[in-house]
Amino acid sequence: MALAIEDYALIGDCETAALVGKDGSIDWLCWPDFSSPACFAALLGTRQNGRWLVAPKEPCTRITRRYREHSLILETRFDTASGVLLLTDFMPVREMHSDVVRIATCLEGTLKIRMELCIRFDYGRTVPWTGPHEGNSWTAAAGTGIAYLRTQQPVQTTDNTAIAEFTLSKGQHRSFALTYVHANERAPRRINVQKALKQTEIFWTKWCSQNIYQGAWQEEVERSLITLKALTYRPTGGIVAAPTTSLPERLGADRNWDYRFCWLRDAAFTLESLLASGYHEEAKAWRDWLLQAVGSDVRGMQIMYGMRGERHLPECELPWLRGYRRSQPVRMGNAASDQLQLDVYGEVVDAMMSMKRAGIQPSARLLQLQRELTDHVASICHLPASGLWEQRKEKKHYTYSKVMAWLALHHGAVNTKGRRSAEWVVTRDRLYRQICRRGFNKELGSFVQSYDSDVLDASTLLIPISGFIPFDDERVRSTMDVIQRKLSRDGFIYRTVPGKGKERESAFVACSFWMVQNLAGSGRRTEAERLFDKLVRKRNDVGLLSEEYDPMRNRFMGNFPQALSHIALINAARTLGFM
Numbered sequence: 001m002a003l004a005i006e007d008y009a010l011i012g013d014c015e016t017a018a019l020v021g022k023d024g025s026i027d028w029l030c031w032p033d034f035s036s037p038a039c040f041a042a043l044l045g046t047r048q049n050g051r052w053l054v055a056p057k058e059p060c061t062r063i064t065r066r067y068r069e070h071s072l073i074l075e076t077r078f079d080t081a082s083g084v085l086l087l088t089d090f091m092p093v094r095e096m097h098s099d100v101v102r103i104a105t106c107l108e109g110t111l112k113i114r115m116e117l118c119i120r121f122d123y124g125r126t127v128p129w130t131g132p133h134e135g136n137s138w139t140a141a142a143g144t145g146i147a148y149l150r151t152q153q154p155v156q157t158t159d160n161t162a163i164a165e166f167t168l169s170k171g172q173h174r175s176f177a178l179t180y181v182h183a184n185e186r187a188p189r190r191i192n193v194q195k196a197l198k199q200t201e202i203f204w205t206k207w208c209s210q211n212i213y214q215g216a217w218q219e220e221v222e223r224s225l226i227t228l229k230a231l232t233y234r235p236t237g238g239i240v241a242a243p244t245t246s247l248p249e250r251l252g253a254d255r256n257w258d259y260r261f262c263w264l265r266d267a268a269f270t271l272e273s274l275l276a277s278g279y280h281e282e283a284k285a286w287r288d289w290l291l292q293a294v295g296s297d298v299r300g301m302q303i304m305y306g307m308r309g310e311r312h313l314p315e316c317e318l319p320w321l322r323g324y325r326r327s328q329p330v331r332m333g334n335a336a337s338d339q340l341q342l343d344v345y346g347e348v349v350d351a352m353m354s355m356k357r358a359g360i361q362p363s364a365r366l367l368q369l370q371r372e373l374t375d376h377v378a379s380i381c382h383l384p385a386s387g388l389w390e391q392r393k394e395k396k397h398y399t400y401s402k403v404m405a406w407l408a409l410h411h412g413a414v415n416t417k418g419r420r421s422a423e424w425v426v427t428r429d430r431l432y433r434q435i436c437r438r439g440f441n442k443e444l445g446s447f448v449q450s451y452d453s454d455v456l457d458a459s460t461l462l463i464p465i466s467g468f469i470p471f472d473d474e475r476v477r478s479t480m481d482v483i484q485r486k487l488s489r490d491g492f493i494y495r496t497v498p499g500k501g502k503e504r505e506s507a508f509v510a511c512s513f514w515m516v517q518n519l520a521g522s523g524r525r526t527e528a529e530r531l532f533d534k535l536v537r538k539r540n541d542v543g544l545l546s547e548e549y550d551p552m553r554n555r556f557m558g559n560f561p562q563a564l565s566h567i568a569l570i571n572a573a574r575t576l577g578f579m
Helices: 193-208 218-230 264-276 280-294 343-357 364-380 399-415 419-438 458-465 474-486 509-521 525-537 563-578
Strands: 008-012 017-021 025-030 038-040 051-056 060-067 074-080 083-090 098-118 129-133 137-142 145-150 156-158 161-169 173-182 548-550 555-557
Touching (some): 129 156, 218 563, 264 563, 364 399, 458 509, 474 509, 509 525
Antiparallel strands (some): 025 051, 137 145, 145 173, 548 555
16 A cells, blocks of 8 residues: 655656655656656555565664755665665756666665565556666566666566665665666666766755745745756746646545646746746746747637647546555546636736746747737636636636736736727726625625635635735735634635535645735734744655645645645745745
8 A cells, every 4th residue: 555645755857756655665656757657656556556665674663764955865764673774866867868766875784675676667557578688787668668777786587576685784885776768769878876966966956056035944945946846847847736646635535636737827836936036047948838838829728738838638547556545536637628717817927927027038929928818818707717626517707717817917907008908907997896896705704716606715815915905905804714714624724615415625735825825914924924834844754745734634635746835835935024
């Protein structure tokens, strides 16, 4: 059975990422990139669906881990009765090929170590041809890929799995480097493990040195920034929402989605966090990715794309995987890509404004895209649409979506002159009055999920954050108080109240940080800091956050690590720094 979600850590090369368990097993890796089929899929199945274990053979008395300072290099320490093992895991930022490197070092005593490499391509379904290869390598080959294991440690093959058992004494180490190549490529060159480790540390340390954030919670913000960088597809600048698929929002339920794509909303939020921290190159890369992905016809703009700008993201199920702790189905692709979501237009235009404020001058194509986006929003903002939470059968006039449509019109009106600008002002002001009249329920004393409804929704916490109305507006204060009473448990905010007969999903991490921003903006700083401290303490032992948190059972839920959760942490810290 897979470990608890919070018991995993992330390593990556800015093109894909792996999840490493506290037990020394890599249980998830999509190769060669984020959206590729997984070759280690034990996270969503069993160890027979692929994993890579390096750990002491005897029971551990204590397991601790950390990232090396200012890096994505993971160190796991296993204490046993016989000695202490340090396992160092990392993925070098790729040049020709993608590598996963594992270094086992004995710090104390004498230890027996087991290495078990089970590669199963195509999400754990395909058993490869395996065995020794020339040049002291072990290979696994099937379909479109070949993986090469290089190590000085002799390896045996059992049931198409590479196995090694060896003994280390204090000061000794063994290195294992696993490299992926396409089936039509030559065998890759053997990497110098120590050189790769040094270069990887230099890369991350240099990247972190660009961070201009100077407020409190420096470590928490930096770890979140590193996580966001790790979720960026380096060749194009696309930013994936999470490196996983189908980690459930509730165990045993069917709300299991594929997040290995680039949501414009999440990417726009990520961009603003990176810009505010001094990372302009990432912003420029995302701008270029956006222009390439959307093309010149904004009427066909989707809410998400593949990391290379792919539009076709068909959703299907993988029945041979039993799901994380038997939560089925396991999905590949995401049908939400076909939804109309009005909020996306406002978020993208707001990201463009963030780039301009940061001193990044817009290109002629970007200015054209903004004008056409604004014009398109003006023509469709009266329509019902899908909402922020991507309800698949409920098109409504979602309040937050209308607010973001207003924001797109507002930016367009302020930054453009002429007849079209005047028309946008009229539409913007009419939409503003409509939102205030139909999106706020006077009886409840709260902004609500959709026009003329009585359904509470934590997305309304974004209304003052967007600048629609100020934090000190009585409607904001009242909405915040109602959400705290109705949608909160021990400070953790749920997205909405479940329907009749439905069990509540877990609290949504980003919503809880949005509450921090609302509290700080409303002058309740002590309460905001108290909640922020509570939330950051719920990060796992290496500082990562999932999509959701179950406060009743004290566990992570949803895809992991989740970009939106880390974005919300950064923004909440910045808000506390400003207030």
